[in-house]
Amino acid sequence: xxxxxxxxxxxEEQGYVFLPSxxxxxxxxxxxxxxxxxxxxxxxxxxxxxxGKSVRTAFAAHTYSEPFHRLxxxxxxxxxxxxxxxxxxxxxxxxxxGKEAFEGDVWQWHQDxxxxxRDDDMPEPRAMxxxxxxxxxxxxxxxxxxxxGSHKAGVLEAGHDLETTSYPLWTLDKETVAxxxxxxxxxxxxxxxxSMLMFHGNIVHASPPNISPWRRMITYISLCxxxxxxxxxxxxEWIAHRDFTPIECMADDCLLDLSRQPAE
Amino acid sequence: xxxxxxxxxxxEEQGYVFLPSxxxxxxxxxxxxxxxxxxxxxxxxxxxxxxGKSVRTAFAAHTYSEPFHRLxxxxxxxxxxxxxxxxxxxxxxxxxxGKEAFEGDVWQWHQDxxxxxRDDDMPEPRAMxxxxxxxxxxxxxxxxxxxxGSHKAGVLEAGHDLETTSYPLWTLDKETVAxxxxxxxxxxxxxxxxSMLMFHGNIVHASPPNISPWRRMITYISLCxxxxxxxxxxxxEWIAHRDFTPIECMADDCLLDLSRQPAE
Numbered sequence: 001x002x003x004x005x006x007x008x009x010x011x012e013e014q015g016y017v018f019l020p021s022x023x024x025x026x027x028x029x030x031x032x033x034x035x036x037x038x039x040x041x042x043x044x045x046x047x048x049x050x051x052g053k054s055v056r057t058a059f060a061a062h063t064y065s066e067p068f069h070r071l072x073x074x075x076x077x078x079x080x081x082x083x084x085x086x087x088x089x090x091x092x093x094x095x096x097x098g099k100e101a102f103e104g105d106v107w108q109w110h111q112d113x114x115x116x117x118r119d120d121d122m123p124e125p126r127a128m129x130x131x132x133x134x135x136x137x138x139x140x141x142x143x144x145x146x147x148x149g150s151h152k153a154g155v156l157e158a159g160h161d162l163e164t165t166s167y168p169l170w171t172l173d174k175e176t177v178a179x180x181x182x183x184x185x186x187x188x189x190x191x192x193x194x195s196m197l198m199f200h201g202n203i204v205h206a207s208p209p210n211i212s213p214w215r216r217m218i219t220y221i222s223l224c225x226x227x228x229x230x231x232x233x234x235x236x237e238w239i240a241h242r243d244f245t246p247i248e249c250m251a252d253d254c255l256l257d258l259s260r261q262p263a264e
Numbered sequence: 265x266x267x268x269x270x271x272x273x274x275x276e277e278q279g280y281v282f283l284p285s286x287x288x289x290x291x292x293x294x295x296x297x298x299x300x301x302x303x304x305x306x307x308x309x310x311x312x313x314x315x316g317k318s319v320r321t322a323f324a325a326h327t328y329s330e331p332f333h334r335l336x337x338x339x340x341x342x343x344x345x346x347x348x349x350x351x352x353x354x355x356x357x358x359x360x361x362g363k364e365a366f367e368g369d370v371w372q373w374h375q376d377x378x379x380x381x382r383d384d385d386m387p388e389p390r391a392m393x394x395x396x397x398x399x400x401x402x403x404x405x406x407x408x409x410x411x412x413g414s415h416k417a418g419v420l421e422a423g424h425d426l427e428t429t430s431y432p433l434w435t436l437d438k439e440t441v442a443x444x445x446x447x448x449x450x451x452x453x454x455x456x457x458x459s460m461l462m463f464h465g466n467i468v469h470a471s472p473p474n475i476s477p478w479r480r481m482i483t484y485i486s487l488c489x490x491x492x493x494x495x496x497x498x499x500x501e502w503i504a505h506r507d508f509t510p511i512e513c514m515a516d517d518c519l520l521d522l523s524r525q526p527a528e
Contacts, residue, residue, distance in 0.1 A: 101438070101442070102438050102441075106473065106475060108475075109475070139403045139407075139452060140409060140450050140452065142472075143403075145404060145475075145476070174365070174366050174477065177366075177477050178365070178477035181476070181477045181478075182477070186404050186476065188403060206475055207475075208406075208472050208473060208475045209370065209472060209473055211370060211372075211373070211409075211470055211471075211472045212409070212445070212450065213438065213441050213442035213445045213446070214445075
């Protein structure tokens with residue numbers, strides 16, 4: 001699985017590539033089968049919304065869930081990223097964002113690499129995000145909004161917002177977001193569960209609260225070039241991983257294999 | 265200006281009719297020209313968001329703004345409503361919802377007639393809402409979501425939510441909204457400024473916060489059949505009007521006329 005020249009060019013110019021239905025329904029079902037167990041866990045990795053109940057994000061699920069372990073080694077995700085980043089990659093962060101029906105809260109306008117640089121001392125933006133939709137994403141359930149081309153702005157000034165949601169985030173000011181959106185517009189890729197969105201670590205993005213009755217669960221995997229590993233270990237290991245071993249891909253049918261087996 | 269048979273049927277079956285670009289750019293401009301003055305007013309009708317600054321809604325603007333007075337008498341809005349409600353109508357409520365860029369807050373899932381019945385003792389749902397877009401409404405800036413067909417459910421049980429936003433609202437429980445949306449789906453009519461959305465007083469609707477850098481200002485006019493006027497005067501007069509005089513339409517070019525005149 002390699003991206004086409006057009007897709008590589010789109011990534012360079014627009015900062016993102018969207019691949020609808022990159023994973024099949026059966027593969028998505030194999031992952032979702034483990035969600036009730038994960039979301040019921042009482043552990044620090046499973047971060048709740050301000051209501052104390054709804055799951056905002058489940059960090060590091062690839063370390064305690066077999067299907068998500070396999071996703072983190074899946075060639076249909078890893079190979080295109082190695083192509084774009086030019087070499088071996090490791091998992092810097094892994095999370096399942098719940099964006100629960102009615103309760104899923106906002107993710108404010110931010111850049112991910114800004115955080116990785118400030119908090120984790122990651123040398124360069126040779127790292128990126130890959131989101132895999134676990135539910136259909138529509139205009140109603142809190143689709144991710146991204147500003148095309150905003151990755152070219154470099155690392156923008158940000159403030160540490162400790163109040164808006166249950167999770168602290170380095171967020172951008174209104175003037176900067178407005179200026180970039182007026183220049184580049186906004187897009188919100190939508191598609192069926194199994195779709196995959198790849199975006200540059202410096203892309204400016206946000207997602208609104210989900211007021212709809214339909215959950216919008218997405219897995220976000222942040223992959224970093226192995227040479228570009230973080231230098232500072234201020235954040236917990238389950239938020240910013242310290243194992244810089246190159247990912248070795250599993251077989252293309254590794255998730256499908258799992259879906260064929262009865263759940264244990 | 266009369267609705268077609270198809271449009272009347274759609275209103276009866278789906279509970280709404282959407283008329284893109286019902287007003288021209290010049291007519292919208294004539295209304296928007298008065299917005300800075302209105303939103304700067306320090307008066308009880310101009311209701312702020314929780315931040316105490318952004319305008320959430322400006323009630324009764326047709327009583328202190330010439331262009332909005334004219335909108336409230338515009339045949340392109342009044343005539344189709346008289347057709348649907350079968351007779352003379354009066355203005356029960358008039359508001360301009362600011363839904364300001366970045367700051368515009370949620371309107372939770374609710375029915376309007378539920379409030380009119382509980383708070384104002386309006387006898388029957390022979391009243392409806394007409395929204396006129398003052399900005400382009402897109403998938404990004406907090407489009408109104410409505411559940412087609414939900415007006416057939418009658419008045420649903422509701423709780424008085426005094427906490428979520430700065431404005432108290434009778435809101436529906438999650439189970440009811442989920443059931444109705446699973447049956448009827450959700451639609452979010454989008455279109456240029458000047459578009460007009462007409463919906464039944466019992467339609468279930470909501471709008472998400474506006475996290476985009478683009479304002480989404482909409483005027484909502486609630487018109488009621490004159491025979492069906494409210495019986496209880498619990499809410500302030502500027503929220504639930506007590507003048508039941510039938511609206512007499514002005515000329516079709518009344519807004520255009522205004523846009524031709526220099527602002528005073």
